Amino acid sequence: MTEFQHRDMPAPDQPARAETPIVPKTSIAGTALVAVVAIMTFLAALTTGAVVLVMKSASEWQSEVAREMTIQVRPVPNRNVDSEVAKAVAVARATNGVAEVRPYTQQESARLLEPWLGSGLTLDDLPVPRLIVVRVQDGQQPDLPALRDELTRQVAGATLDDHRSWVERMQTMAKSAVTVGLTMLGLMLIAMILSVTFATRGAMATNRTTVEVLHFIGARDRYIARQFQRHFLLLGLKGGLIGGGIAIALFVLAQFTVERFMGSAGGEEIAALFGSFSLGNLGYGLIALQIVIAAGVTAATSRAVVNRTLATVS
Amino acid sequence: MVLDAETSLVRFENVGLRYGLGSEVLRDLTFRIEPHSFQFLTGPSGAGKTSLLRLLLLSLKPTRGLISLFDQDVATLSKDALAALRRRIGIVFQDFRLLDHLTTYENVALPLRVQGQRESSYRQQVTELLQWVGLGERIWALPPVLSGGEKQRAAIARAVIARPHLLLADEPTGNVDPNLAQRLLRLFVELHKSGTSVVIATHDIALMDQYDARRLVLHEGRMHIYE
Numbered sequence: 001m002t003e004f005q006h007r008d009m010p011a012p013d014q015p016a017r018a019e020t021p022i023v024p025k026t027s028i029a030g031t032a033l034v035a036v037v038a039i040m041t042f043l044a045a046l047t048t049g050a051v052v053l054v055m056k057s058a059s060e061w062q063s064e065v066a067r068e069m070t071i072q073v074r075p076v077p078n079r080n081v082d083s084e085v086a087k088a089v090a091v092a093r094a095t096n097g098v099a100e101v102r103p104y105t106q107q108e109s110a111r112l113l114e115p116w117l118g119s120g121l122t123l124d125d126l127p128v129p130r131l132i133v134v135r136v137q138d139g140q141q142p143d144l145p146a147l148r149d150e151l152t153r154q155v156a157g158a159t160l161d162d163h164r165s166w167v168e169r170m171q172t173m174a175k176s177a178v179t180v181g182l183t184m185l186g187l188m189l190i191a192m193i194l195s196v197t198f199a200t201r202g203a204m205a206t207n208r209t210t211v212e213v214l215h216f217i218g219a220r221d222r223y224i225a226r227q228f229q230r231h232f233l234l235l236g237l238k239g240g241l242i243g244g245g246i247a248i249a250l251f252v253l254a255q256f257t258v259e260r261f262m263g264s265a266g267g268e269e270i271a272a273l274f275g276s277f278s279l280g281n282l283g284y285g286l287i288a289l290q291i292v293i294a295a296g297v298t299a300a301t302s303r304a305v306v307n308r309t310l311a312t313v314s
Numbered sequence: 315m316v317l318d319a320e321t322s323l324v325r326f327e328n329v330g331l332r333y334g335l336g337s338e339v340l341r342d343l344t345f346r347i348e349p350h351s352f353q354f355l356t357g358p359s360g361a362g363k364t365s366l367l368r369l370l371l372l373s374l375k376p377t378r379g380l381i382s383l384f385d386q387d388v389a390t391l392s393k394d395a396l397a398a399l400r401r402r403i404g405i406v407f408q409d410f411r412l413l414d415h416l417t418t419y420e421n422v423a424l425p426l427r428v429q430g431q432r433e434s435s436y437r438q439q440v441t442e443l444l445q446w447v448g449l450g451e452r453i454w455a456l457p458p459v460l461s462g463g464e465k466q467r468a469a470i471a472r473a474v475i476a477r478p479h480l481l482l483a484d485e486p487t488g489n490v491d492p493n494l495a496q497r498l499l500r501l502f503v504e505l506h507k508s509g510t511s512v513v514i515a516t517h518d519i520a521l522m523d524q525y526d527a528r529r530l531v532l533h534e535g536r537m538h539i540y541e
């Protein structure tokens with residue numbers, strides 16, 4: 001029997017033998033599909049991770065910034081700045097919901113200006129505005145219009161900045177980051193569905209004779225669909241795990257690196273921008289979910305394509 | 315299901331078939347195929363033998379007329395019911411249609427596998443059938459390395475493994491020498507004697523002369539029956 005090509009299988013009287021899949025694995029452009037699913041899952045995970053980081057940092061900044069206000073007192077001719085500052089401090093202290101009021105001394109103001117004006121300046125010679133930092137009590141919202149009115153009435157040259165425009169700009173930014181992220185995720189999903197559709201169509205065309213024969217010997221559509229689907233579920237899972245796995249590894253590495261260099265100047269800047277670079281349970285959970293979704297979408301898409309194709313032949 | 319002796323396996327009434335906008339390939343066919351019967355379906359090449367077998371297998375719909383199989387009007391079948399009907403029909407294609415990536419054994423066992431039977435439950439049955447058709451040595455060979463006659467026998471074995479009520483064979487001796495043709499004919503006669511209704515489409519007059527049976531002759535789209 002050696003002159004014939006034959007399977008190296010035990011004789012039929014021996015127990016359980018693995019059955020050859022009816023739809024051969026090699027008839028599906030599997031490697032290409034795994035690569036596409038892996039790339040899409042990877043990009044989706046990066047996008048999700050970036051959005052989660054931006055949102056986390058934005059909300060941290062927001063709560064920081066929103067808990068502070070600044071009163072600026074500009075020197076006005078014929079008025080003593082120090083006494084105007086003292087009046088402003090008194091007004092602020094008298095306001096409900098204010099936790100702490102701290103005027104910057106002249107020296108502190110000078111230090112703030114040093115990078116621009118250089119050291120060794122006598123501020124008495126210059127009309128430099130003075131700052132008062134007002135910290136709001138946690139969970140309290142002081143009556144800002146009243147405070148603003150009071151300041152205008154009692155203090156010459158005082159303005160109140162409640163940082164609202166900052167907070168609003170940050171909220172807008174965070175919202176657009178989420179929108180962009182969601183749009184990208186949607187596009188990736190579409191690209192993945194299209195790839196799986198083409199791969200499934202290709203597989204069905206390659207296995208056309210098989211499908212015909214299965215029909216003629218009385219296989220139900222469900223049975224035929226299952227022969228294709230088991231491949232596609234596996235391919236999707238494989239692609240998702242590779243893509244999502246690499247993304248998770250990258251995020252863990254980034255977090256680790258940032259923590260490592262936290263002491264250095266660069267590390268602190270990165271940390272200021274992206275928080276600690278840690279995605280948290282939510283971020284990693286979302287990425288894990290995307291792996292499952294990648295496999296599920298692959299299986300569901302191929303199932304739909306197979307069923308639709310089977311419905312058109314008899 | 316026990317078939318009533320009065321019930322026909324196949325009933326055609328005024329069946330016509332045309333491909334696309336062409337003229338009718340088959341016209342006004344009215345005939346029956348009874349249980350436990352044996353018939354040749356014959357006529358010159360292009361007479362419509364394959365087309366008629368495809369109607370019987372429900373892979374073509376008639377343009378007009380009524381076809382009933384196992385007492386069911388085939389026009390109203392659901393897809394699952396269609397699959398169930400096909401499980402009672404064995405078909406040998408003219409071009410075999412064996413699956414090249416499955417072994418001879420797996421090809422022959424396919425109808426049982428598709429029905430959800432476990433490999434261990436049909437192993438002996440399949441092996442015995444393969445021995446009976448003389449493929450005992452070729453069980454693990456893949457179809458591309460089988461000879462024409464071997465493929466023919468594998469295709470026949472696949473058609474009969476699930477013990478169909480009706481066996482359809484399209485030119486089953488078209489690719490083999492007269493000696494093997496005679497052996498295959500004996501195989502069909504054996505099946506007939508064990509209870510299967512057999513329809514053999516052939517234009518091989520010499521083959522038909524070897525066994526005295528009913529002849530359904532297609533000529534210019536119409537059928538003439540010689541009992």
Ligand SMILES: Nc1ncnc2c1ncn2[C@@H]1O[C@H](COP(=O)(O)OP(=O)(O)O)[C@@H](O)[C@H]1O
Nearest residue numbers: 333334339357358359360361362363364365366
């Ligand atoms: N799929 C098809 N489309 C169009 N015409 C077909 C098709 N199949 C068969 N025919 C035509 O139908 C006629 C009968 O063909 P066929 O059933 O194959 O005859 P036979 O099997 O007796 O040789 C022929 O004229 C053939 O050209």
Ligand SMILES: [Mg+2]
Nearest residue numbers: 363364408484
């Ligand atoms: Mg023919």
